[in-house]
Amino acid sequence: MHKPALPQEGSDTFNDQVRIVLVETSHSGNIGAVARAMKNMGLGNLWLVNPASFPDEASYARSAGASDVLDRAQVVATLDDALADCVLVMGTSARGRKVPWPVIAPPQAAATAGEYSRQGRVALVFGRENHGLSNDELQRCHYHIHIPSNPDYSSLNLAMAVQVVCYELRMHYLRSLEEGEASPNLEAMVGPGDRGWDVPPAEVQEVEGFFGHLEQVLVDVDFHRRNNPRQLMTRLRRLFQRARLDQMEINILRGILTSVQKAAGTLPGSDKQKNTADEGQEKGHV
Structure with a gap:
């Protein structure tokens, strides 16, 4: 039996409008790990395109308390099905293109997702574990997201790549709280006088x-x-x-x-x- 879900953070327009799309995931455990990464960062909208196996015990075991994300996951047959109602699509890619395509890093991708989420649904697409997204799939994307990893060892596990992008989405979300005012979640606390320090600074x-x-x-x-x-x-x-x-x-x-x-x-x-x-x-x- 899979672990019961931990409490879900309150939903809102940004987190509901942004969906994580996994294309033809071959290992169901990776789907569970992605669900965990998403819930860590307050996201819960997961779409699966033709997964090799789902749902199953391995995916729920790896989710470690994020079973509610898996319970809500949408399983579709094609990428077009996952993207049909979206106004913006961004796909992860580590490869150069013969025909240059707009490429942005995860922080810019998060900001762009935040901007377009006010207009409609946004999809962030991640490819297969062994060879990522095909050229045809990448051409369905408005932007390509490139994670600037070590060029000598650039391959990221699927869940790791999702975690990097979801972290940037989380940071953008926190900055947008309180109508532009600094969020206490982002303020540094490194010494006396900072919010949260237990004793006043010495005079x-x-x-x-x-x-x-x-x-x-x-x-x-x-x-x-x-x-x-x-x-x-x-x-x-x-x-x-x-x-x-x-x-x-x-x-x-x-x-x-x-x-x-x-x-x-x-x-x-x-x-x-x-x-x-x-x-x-x-x-x-x-």
Whole structure:
């Protein structure tokens, strides 16, 4: 028995209007893998042109929870049947043509699909595992999609090729959300101040307090000499400034420095520091 379908993401015009068309797929497991790739990217409109075997257990096993995409798949006898009601057709091709044809990369294909999906149905066509689409089939396409893979090893598994194109469709879809405003799904989160970071960025006075504390500890443990500083603090400043510390990180670092001072007996007010100062006074060193 095949795995039950996981919840489907809410449908909308773009995802419903864009269909993935597989031509004469020879291995049914690849159909399941394609269904999984599609559902990963929020797509569910799959058309199959004369598959060697479908439906069967292998396709559902490879779908890994995307069985609803397979349940909805349309099986037709010819490519013309799959394309008849479409306003735009794009086919994947890795080969050069004697007669040049409009060729676009996956990001441009996704943008073009998004534009035409407002006018009608769009088909993205993928060929057979062993030799892709025929010349006659490619001539039914308005554009050819070329995935710029490694020229020394350019052949992609069918599901991998579908995943690449569906990923670009997903990115275009997310950018189109919120009427042109940046989607939180696409915003980078790399440091304090970015949406989703758990602690506010450290303020300048907090960072300067840390640098002062750090320098004092380095002096205390005889690692740094203020009268011969060279570039130590400059380079340490560059290191920590590059990290863009948040308030919690500043507190952690200062806690570590305080523990070092306690262990070294140099923390202001510590018994060891008082004893050292008393000894120095007795010897006339302070």
